[in-house]
Amino acid sequence: MxxxxxxxxxxxxxxxxxxxxxxxxxxxxxxxMSDEPKTGPFGLNPTRIMILLMGALVLLISIGMFLGGPNSYQALRDASNAAKEPTAEQLSGD
Missing domain, CATH: 1.20.5 (Single alpha-helices involved in coiled-coils or other helix-helix interfaces)
Known part of the structure; x- marks a missing residue:
């Protein structure tokens, strides 16, 4: 054998x-195959979504600062209300 x-x-x-x-x-x-499928260079994952959300928040804050913020809005409302009432010159008739 x-x-x-x-x-x-x-x-x-x-x-x-x-x-x-x-x-x-x-x-x-x-x-x-144990490899995960490739999503490409522009694929979204949780990290990239968080970065995009943070960028949108920064953009929103920047636009708000450029427009003057909430204090400018309140001043605009006060001026609008004051413009609705006649001035002293308009009341005297001059």
Whole structure:
């Protein structure tokens, strides 16, 4: 009876083990490759969404500062209300 060398047995066992692990990985993850799909250079992820939201907030604050903020709005309302009432010159008839 001829017995194969020990090295050949170990190689066959290791190859079978690798195939079993690959099959288990396929069934557990649902695909043969464990890499996640690429989303491209402009794909949105949670970090990029947060950066976009922060940029929009900075833009909103900048526009508010450019327009003068809430104090200028109150002054505009006061001036509008004052313009609705006649002035002393208009009352005297001059």
């Amino acid at each position: 001829h017995l194969p060398p020990l090295r050949a047995i170990l190689v066959r066992k290791a190859t079978g083990l690798v195939r079993c692990l690959g099959a288990a990985n396929f069934f557990l993850e649902g695909s043969a």
